[in-house]
Amino acid sequence: MLSAQELNQLTQQTFAGATYGVFINNQWQGADRTFPVENPATGEVLVTIPDAGAPEAAAAIDAAYAALPAWSALPAIQRADLMRKAAALMLEQRERLATIMTLEQGKPISESRGEIAYAASFLSWFAGEAERVYGQIVPASSANKRILVMRQPVGVCVLITPWNFPAAMLTRKLGPALAAGCTAICKPAEQTPLSALELGRIFIEAGFPPGVVNIVPTSDPVPFSETIFADERVRKISFTGSTEVGRILIANSARTVKRMSMELGGNAPFIIFDDADLIPAVKGAVASKFRNAGQTCICANRIFVQRGIYDRFAEAFTREVAAMPVGNGLQPDSLIGPLIDQPARQKIERHVADATAHGAQILTGGAPLPADHNPTGTFWKPTVLANASSQMLVAQEETFGPVAPLIPFSEEDEVLAQANGTPFGLAAYFYTRDVSRVLRIAERLEFGIIGANDALPSTAQAPFGGVKQSGLGREGGSVGIDEYLEVKYVSLGL
Numbered sequence: 001m002l003s004a005q006e007l008n009q010l011t012q013q014t015f016a017g018a019t020y021g022v023f024i025n026n027q028w029q030g031a032d033r034t035f036p037v038e039n040p041a042t043g044e045v046l047v048t049i050p051d052a053g054a055p056e057a058a059a060a061i062d063a064a065y066a067a068l069p070a071w072s073a074l075p076a077i078q079r080a081d082l083m084r085k086a087a088a089l090m091l092e093q094r095e096r097l098a099t100i101m102t103l104e105q106g107k108p109i110s111e112s113r114g115e116i117a118y119a120a121s122f123l124s125w126f127a128g129e130a131e132r133v134y135g136q137i138v139p140a141s142s143a144n145k146r147i148l149v150m151r152q153p154v155g156v157c158v159l160i161t162p163w164n165f166p167a168a169m170l171t172r173k174l175g176p177a178l179a180a181g182c183t184a185i186c187k188p189a190e191q192t193p194l195s196a197l198e199l200g201r202i203f204i205e206a207g208f209p210p211g212v213v214n215i216v217p218t219s220d221p222v223p224f225s226e227t228i229f230a231d232e233r234v235r236k237i238s239f240t241g242s243t244e245v246g247r248i249l250i251a252n253s254a255r256t257v258k259r260m261s262m263e264l265g266g267n268a269p270f271i272i273f274d275d276a277d278l279i280p281a282v283k284g285a286v287a288s289k290f291r292n293a294g295q296t297c298i299c300a301n302r303i304f305v306q307r308g309i310y311d312r313f314a315e316a317f318t319r320e321v322a323a324m325p326v327g328n329g330l331q332p333d334s335l336i337g338p339l340i341d342q343p344a345r346q347k348i349e350r351h352v353a354d355a356t357a358h359g360a361q362i363l364t365g366g367a368p369l370p371a372d373h374n375p376t377g378t379f380w381k382p383t384v385l386a387n388a389s390s391q392m393l394v395a396q397e398e399t400f401g402p403v404a405p406l407i408p409f410s411e412e413d414e415v416l417a418q419a420n421g422t423p424f425g426l427a428a429y430f431y432t433r434d435v436s437r438v439l440r441i442a443e444r445l446e447f448g449i450i451g452a453n454d455a456l457p458s459t460a461q462a463p464f465g466g467v468k469q470s471g472l473g474r475e476g477g478s479v480g481i482d483e484y485l486e487v488k489y490v491s492l493g494l
């Protein structure tokens with residue numbers, strides 16, 4: 001266990017000599033205003049950084065647009081080399097990057113280390129895809145014609161990311177964008193700009209030309225947003241965040257008809273059938289629900305448990321959850337860090353109060369940590385609610401916190417109707433040993449990502465994305481690069 005003084009020292013050392021600014025053309029620039037970046041575990045200000053407004057957004061577009069011709073013309077193999085170098089540097093500097101992530105985001109340091117490796121994997125994996133952007137020659141219907149199909153970069157892309165995975169959400173967009181030959185303007189979330197800005201330093205070290213990657217931190221996304229939507233030179237927006245903001249961005253894109261990729265909210269069902277292997281199902285549910293203190297868009301939000309296994313599952317699951325240490329993410333044994341802010345805590349309080357008022361029982365947790373261990377009030381004990389129902393707020397809305405409602409069910413059709421009974425369709429999970437059921441359920445779940453006996457499906461090689469109001473397009477996998485490519489058809493008369 002680190003003492004308060006040791007934690008303080010680690011924070012000081014991490015930021016000693018670090019300069020942050022608006023990252024444009026490989027340079028750190030100032031802005032008229034500044035804003036503080038706070039540690040959600042302590043409430044202290046970590047650093048104060050320039051706060052970009054409309055002029056900085058415009059300068060970033062100028063830089064990305066100027067860099068586009070040379071970057072897209074660079075042989076793919078050379079773009080790939082630079083991307084692999086950046087990935088290697090991220091891994092070399094993993095400890096520093098992970099510490100910064102935990103300081104600004106709160107997640108346990110072990111998870112931050114994992115995220116840095118995961119984030120680097122999008123650069124190295126898409127480096128490979130850069131080398132495989134194939135076109136087609138299609139048989140024509142007349143002898144004196146040839147049909148050529150080329151795939152070309154979309155152009156200048158704006159990448160808007162959330163605070164819950166401040167490095168990986170960015171590289172999941174940057175990897176395919178850079179591989180395709182696009183240049184980028186990254187806008188990190190106001191709570192977690194440092195993990196993104198640190199990547200700016202890494203891109204310089206790797207040897208990226210100026211203007212290819214630009215990073216614009218701001219405390220107010222609206223002037224940034226207005227500038228990019230008004231500008232014809234921005235050809236694509238890729239966004240990860242709430243469905244509410246996604247809707248605004250989709251509406252705004254109409255003005256200059258930009259391509260959009262959207263990774264929006266989820267409300268993941270996690271179904272345990274009677275014939276599931278108990279221990280893997282319990283471990284999977286814990287990992288899915290409580291990673292990042294439940295603040296992930298694919299985390300289990302509704303845990304449906306068939307009646308034959310319900311009691312055994314509830315007991316084993318509660319035992320694991322009750323043993324999870326809660327505390328500052330820099331403490332090596334911490335498994336649950338703070339929530340990102342006060343509204344996040346208020347939402348959890350509302351969900352737990354609503355569930356208990358409607359008949360759910362608290363098996364463990366159900367309250368914040370005591371005040372003497374809770375400097376910000378945002379540490380919430382991991383919670384299990386028994387006998388929850390699909391009508392409760394905790395099942396209707398994305399809780400985005402460490403609260404697991406267990407909902408009993410009897411029949412397959414009944415649970416499918418409840419699981420699909422949401423406007424969201426990002427991730428769904430189920431545990432069973434019956435192979436026929438695996439396919440039957442996977443086919444009938446209306447979600448973009450299905451974890452069948454697997455609670456952690458995210459990986460650079462696979463297409464990640466949602467159906468219904470959870471999004472548009474896919475990130476990762478061989479289809480991930482398509483979002484950053486235009487198809488051009490050349491009809492050649494001979």
Ligand code: ADP
Pocket residue numbers: 160161162163187188189190221222225240241242243245246248
């Ligand atoms: P969350 O609920 O996870 O904070 P948000 O959707 O509010 O999700 O934020 C995700 C990202 O979208 C952040 O980078 C945020 O700054 C950005 N954002 C929020 N509102 C807008 C907007 N009007 N235009 C552009 N970006 C926005």
